[in-house]
Amino acid sequence: MRTLSVDLGERSYPIVIKRGLLSEVGSRVIGLGFNGRVAVVTNPTIANLYADRVMKGLKGAGLNPALITIPDGEEFKSLNEAGKVYDGLVRHRMERSSAIIALGGGVIGDMAGFVAATYLRGVPYVQIPTTLLAQVDSSVGGKTAVNHPSGKNLIGAFYQPKAVFIDPDVLRTLPERELKAGMAEVVKYGVIWDEGFFGFLEKNSGVIYSIGRETTHAIERSCEIKAEVVGKDETESGLRSILNLGHTFGHAIExxxxxxxxxxxxxxxxxMVMAAGFSARLGLCSSDVEARLKGLLAVLGLPVDAPDIPAEALIESMRLDKKVSGDKLRFILVTGLGQVVLKEAFEADVRGFLLSFKKA
Structure with a gap:
């Protein structure tokens, strides 16, 4: 077992990483000081796999749990679906002291956290992430949000959980595509913070999906880096922005x-490949850095080529991104493995890069 801490003064909380942890959820939630009603927010897929175990554990600990399900998929991370979660909380008479438990991937965690931040002006919540992406990224740091038709995560709040409980064993039921998608965020930590970790991923790319000790180490190191960054810059006023490597381009693509x-x-x-390519074009890093990043992502089974989307459509979407400043677009760019920098770029420069990248 490994316990990390997100250090935020009175709002500090633990990240507990342990195989089999899902079977201890009742005692873990009681250990946080909760009692009475709790609401487990999940989706039908996760409910079929784990809801019985979690609900029995909570009941066995003396809690009164209610199960609230929302559809599975990014397209359902909306105000409309959030409204249905509010309806469930009201129906089950959840009070300000009642806790919300987010059992699922990034969509569930973001949605449940957003609802927790706004229901009765704020109720406590706990993250139990069941996807690799959620375990290493979205469950840690208190970013909660729903999407707007014009952009991703445009409606949200910073609202920290009371704890994050990570059970690597649940990844064994995760579809291969979801597991690979989560690995992109793991690679990101090597690029922004730790070249040695990047090398570890290169060396262990053949076994990293085995859900063995290499996978657990990847989860632990990713959470360790995320916790350190969030502890230094909770609301993304500076350092935390480095976690957005690849996200300005990526959110526009989505x-x-x-x-x-x-x-x-x-x-x-x-x-991330586009950000590295743009960095090389601007002379911030060598083409070797771009090649190593692209090579690792490809070996891990992740897409590395830009989709057939007009450059203007991507730029229009990026204008709505939270990382825009005035008439310039803001990017996290790569200066070397383990080293990144925040840069602003004129739209004309971005347009020229997008046109050349699509032709490459």
Whole structure:
């Protein structure tokens, strides 16, 4: 077992990583000081796999759990579906002291966290991520949101959970595509923070999906980096923005393609390759860095080529992104493995790169 901490003063919380942890959820939630009613928010797929175990564990610990399900998929991360979760909380008479438990991937975690931040002006919640992407990224750091038709995560709040409970064993039931999509965020940590970790992923690319000790180490190191960054910059006023490597391009790809066409991690994979290519074009890094990143992502089974989307459509989407400043687009760009920098770029420069990247 490994316990990490997101250090935010009075709002600090643990990240507990342990095989078989799902079977301990009742005692773990009680250990946080909760009692009475709790709401488990999940989707039908995860409910079929794990809801019985979680609900029995919560009941066995003396809690009164209610199960609320929403459809599975990024296209359902909306205000409309959030409204249905509010309806469930009201129906089950959840109070301000009642906890919400997010049992699922990034969509569930973002949605449940957003609802927790706004229901009765804020109720506590716990993250139990069941996808690799959620375990290493979205469950940690308190970013909660729903999508708007014009852009991803445009409606949301920073609202920290009381704990994150990670059970690597649940990844054994994760579809291969979802597992690979999550690995994009793992690779991201090597690029933005730790070249040695990037090398570890290169060396172990053949066994990283085995859900063995290499996978667990990848989860632990990713959470360790995320926790350190969030502890230093909770609301993304500076350092935390480095976690957005690949996301300016990636979010535009998701929005223009239609949510659900690409998994978030797949779009981030393409976005990181584009960010590295743009960095090389601007002279910030060598082409070798771009080649190593593209090579690792490809070996891990992730997409690395830009989809057939007009450059203007991508730029229009990027204008709506939260990482825009004035009339310039903001990017996290690569200066070397383990090193990135925040840069602003004129639309004309981005347009020229997009046109050349699509031809490459």
């Amino acid at each position: 929005a223009v393609s239609g949510y659900g066409t690409y998994r978030h991690g797949e779009a981030v994979s393409i976005g």
